[in-house]
Amino acid sequence: MKKFHQPGVKPYLITKSLNPENQETPIQFINNNIVDGNLFYRRNHFSYPHFTSSFYFLPIHGFVHTPRTFSLQEIYSLPSRTIKVVLECSGDKRDFFEPKAFGEQWEKGAISQGIWKGVSLRTLLQYTGVIDAAKELVFEGYDYGERPDSDQMVNFSRSLPIEKALEPDTIIAYEYNNQPIPFKHGFPLRLIVPGWYAMASVKWIKSITVIDKEFKGPYQTVDYVYYPNKEDDSGKFPVTTINVNSTIQYPLNRQLLTTGLYHIKGIAWTGKGSIDKVEISLDDGHTWETCQLTSTSEKYSWVSWNYQWEVLKKGEYTIKSKATDSHANVQPSKPFWNRKGYGYNAVDHIKVKVE
Amino acid sequence: MKKFHQPGVKPYLITKSLNPENQETPIQFINNNIVDGNLFYRRNHFSYPHFTSSFYFLPIHGFVHTPRTFSLQEIYSLPSRTIKVVLECSGDKRDFFEPKAFGEQWEKGAISQGIWKGVSLRTLLQYTGVIDAAKELVFEGYDYGERPDSDQMVNFSRSLPIEKALEPDTIIAYEYNNQPIPFKHGFPLRLIVPGWYAMASVKWIKSITVIDKEFKGPYQTVDYVYYPNKEDDSGKFPVTTINVNSTIQYPLNRQLLTTGLYHIKGIAWTGKGSIDKVEISLDDGHTWETCQLTSTSEKYSWVSWNYQWEVLKKGEYTIKSKATDSHANVQPSKPFWNRKGYGYNAVDHIKVKVE
Numbered sequence: 001m002k003k004f005h006q007p008g009v010k011p012y013l014i015t016k017s018l019n020p021e022n023q024e025t026p027i028q029f030i031n032n033n034i035v036d037g038n039l040f041y042r043r044n045h046f047s048y049p050h051f052t053s054s055f056y057f058l059p060i061h062g063f064v065h066t067p068r069t070f071s072l073q074e075i076y077s078l079p080s081r082t083i084k085v086v087l088e089c090s091g092d093k094r095d096f097f098e099p100k101a102f103g104e105q106w107e108k109g110a111i112s113q114g115i116w117k118g119v120s121l122r123t124l125l126q127y128t129g130v131i132d133a134a135k136e137l138v139f140e141g142y143d144y145g146e147r148p149d150s151d152q153m154v155n156f157s158r159s160l161p162i163e164k165a166l167e168p169d170t171i172i173a174y175e176y177n178n179q180p181i182p183f184k185h186g187f188p189l190r191l192i193v194p195g196w197y198a199m200a201s202v203k204w205i206k207s208i209t210v211i212d213k214e215f216k217g218p219y220q221t222v223d224y225v226y227y228p229n230k231e232d233d234s235g236k237f238p239v240t241t242i243n244v245n246s247t248i249q250y251p252l253n254r255q256l257l258t259t260g261l262y263h264i265k266g267i268a269w270t271g272k273g274s275i276d277k278v279e280i281s282l283d284d285g286h287t288w289e290t291c292q293l294t295s296t297s298e299k300y301s302w303v304s305w306n307y308q309w310e311v312l313k314k315g316e317y318t319i320k321s322k323a324t325d326s327h328a329n330v331q332p333s334k335p336f337w338n339r340k341g342y343g344y345n346a347v348d349h350i351k352v353k354v355e
Numbered sequence: 356m357k358k359f360h361q362p363g364v365k366p367y368l369i370t371k372s373l374n375p376e377n378q379e380t381p382i383q384f385i386n387n388n389i390v391d392g393n394l395f396y397r398r399n400h401f402s403y404p405h406f407t408s409s410f411y412f413l414p415i416h417g418f419v420h421t422p423r424t425f426s427l428q429e430i431y432s433l434p435s436r437t438i439k440v441v442l443e444c445s446g447d448k449r450d451f452f453e454p455k456a457f458g459e460q461w462e463k464g465a466i467s468q469g470i471w472k473g474v475s476l477r478t479l480l481q482y483t484g485v486i487d488a489a490k491e492l493v494f495e496g497y498d499y500g501e502r503p504d505s506d507q508m509v510n511f512s513r514s515l516p517i518e519k520a521l522e523p524d525t526i527i528a529y530e531y532n533n534q535p536i537p538f539k540h541g542f543p544l545r546l547i548v549p550g551w552y553a554m555a556s557v558k559w560i561k562s563i564t565v566i567d568k569e570f571k572g573p574y575q576t577v578d579y580v581y582y583p584n585k586e587d588d589s590g591k592f593p594v595t596t597i598n599v600n601s602t603i604q605y606p607l608n609r610q611l612l613t614t615g616l617y618h619i620k621g622i623a624w625t626g627k628g629s630i631d632k633v634e635i636s637l638d639d640g641h642t643w644e645t646c647q648l649t650s651t652s653e654k655y656s657w658v659s660w661n662y663q664w665e666v667l668k669k670g671e672y673t674i675k676s677k678a679t680d681s682h683a684n685v686q687p688s689k690p691f692w693n694r695k696g697y698g699y700n701a702v703d704h705i706k707v708k709v710e
Binding site: 009010011012013014015016017018019022023024028029048100101102103104105150252253254255257258351352353355 | 364365366367368369370372373374376378381382384389403442455456458460503523607608609610611613706707710
């Protein structure tokens with residue numbers, strides 16, 4: 001006799017485009033502070049790269065005393081560093097800008113968090129040394145393709161100022177959640193730059209070049225730049241640190257509820273310091289109350305929060321969440337509009353109806 | 356030597372809620388006129404039901420001459436009917452109402468299409484006969500749960516007027532795309548009511564009861580009812596036939612393009628008759644041109660359409676699509692707002708930027 005069991009019900013990635021593959025994490029349905037590799041959001045500029053892992057070596061050259069090429073075995077054998085890090089696409093929540101910004105219409109899920117293990121970049125640089133004139137490090141990925149503003153193929157490349165590159169938590173990672181990094185997330189080596197939006201965390205690192213000037217690649221000076229004006233480039237400045245932010249996970253926007261007791265829950269994060277406070281409003285921002293943080297807020301990682309809401313009166317409620325970090329940065333009520341739609345971090349809000 | 360291959364890149368269902376499971380089809384990424392079972396949108400009112408397939412029988416009783424219980428073997432052995440049918444949730448596109456309607460925030464993917472095979476309901480009714488006083492047939496599903504407006508457990512039940520029930524294309528289906536119906540979509544038997552929104556196509560049929568009055572179950576008289584007014588129930592009327600509709604699949608909303616030649620593509624469908632015409636506007640509705648239908652439009656199924664667009668001038672473009680069916684129903688420019696957000700069928704529109 002065959003019995004029907006309750007079939008597995010699970011969330012999936014949310015497809016934004018397939019070529020290149022851009023899919024977001026179903027963040028409302030992530031109950032864990034560690035996102036499984038297969039639900040980690042995927043954000044690519046190009047097709048996935050082809051290269052041969054057995055020939056994989058990491059060269060560090062340019063303005064160094066001793067150019068060097070590291071094998072994976074060498075990298076694995078060096079002292080390691082393991083950190084829990086939020087990676088957030090700088091286009092996360094782009095869909096919520098008004099007026100709308102063009103580009104991938106990320107909702108709230110271009111963000112994931114997990115445990116990255118690797119070697120501090122500064123450890124590798126101790127082997128090569130760095131010439132005094134060095135100013136930036138350029139990280140080239142194996143991924144490449146066409147850009148509308150170029151008639152040549154371009155690799156995805158980004159730079160870091162030398163001070164940021166030398167921070168002990170800037171690592172060349174080889175594991176995610178105790179496993180080799182999934183190919184789609186940068187196997188075998190991915191740069192992890194905690195606290196910066198994730199365009200900085202270059203996947204499939206092909207080479208590291210130390211340079212004595214500012215890097216001018218298109219992913220440094222054309223994209224990933226805040227343009228505050230719609231029609232011209234005045235006032236532009238680069239995208240770097242993650243803005244203080246929060247997301248309500250439950251209830252869902254436009255959910256129908258009945259009177260009773262609810263646990264409103266969500267996450268909050270920042271690129272600088274840690275989260276000090278998350279406040280919630282149940283009356284569209286007129287009054288605010290403090291949420292409970294369900295764990296200690298740590299540098300680089302999101303903190304989960306919740307709030308017990310007893311709702312006795314039927315009607316419509318606008319629920320807002322607002323995080324404050326240890327540098328006193330607070331989510332603004334309105335986002336900072338910019339043409340390419342980066343860094344959205346306005347107070348989160350949903351609306352529910354109690355029937 | 357290990358080589359990296361381009362890893363499989365594929366779309367997934369888009370999670371709207373997990374309990375009950377509501378996930379929509381990634382309709383922008385469906386290139387086929389037949390949706391695979393695992394990308395068919397899932398819309399449930401309750402948890403998935405438990406029942407024992409080896410004890411499965413379908414009773415037809417009530418206002419009939421000879422009440423009867425059919426085994427699956429009997430049903431499989433009767434003359435079959437195979438039809439390509441659009442199933443669309445009446446809440447499809449609810450997310451686009453302004454003011455917003457509460458409930459599951461379906462975007463454009465609460466719709467799927469495929470090949471259903473089964474026996475005409477009228478064939479089964481020839482075995483039982485129907486008493487003259489019969490007015491409606493009630494289809495009860497195995498799925499049940501709580502409702503806020505009831506202190507008893509309720510099964511999902513819906514009725515059809517006897518005339519609709521007797522149409523030859525109203526079938527008791529047992530196959531989808533030449534396979535047994537997937538459990539999540541109603542195995543072993545699902546009512547298929549072509550041309551009606553999919554709440555009528557009851558899954559996991561437990562029983563069919565012929566009644567001599569109008570059925571008053573909550574999924575007939577509370578939900579799946581158009582309420583044109585926000586504050587009171589005046590002017591209400593039931594949700595039945597699918598409205599004429601169309602969806603632009605490519606380009607994506609807010610996509611960045613370069614100048615060049617594009618194939619704009621999409622689908623169009625209606626509950627009554629077939630699609631006569633799909634028009635497209637590239638200038639926010641000022642002028643309209645006729646699209647090419649890529650197949651003959653058939654009753655009950657969507658038709659794919661495309662339009663070759665050569666864009667030479669940079670700028671922002673609002674693209675709209677508008678379908679007309681063989682009963683001269685045309686998509687309106689504004690949706691018919693109703694409190695529970697059913698039957699959205701305004702002209703579809705997206706905006707792209709050509710750089």
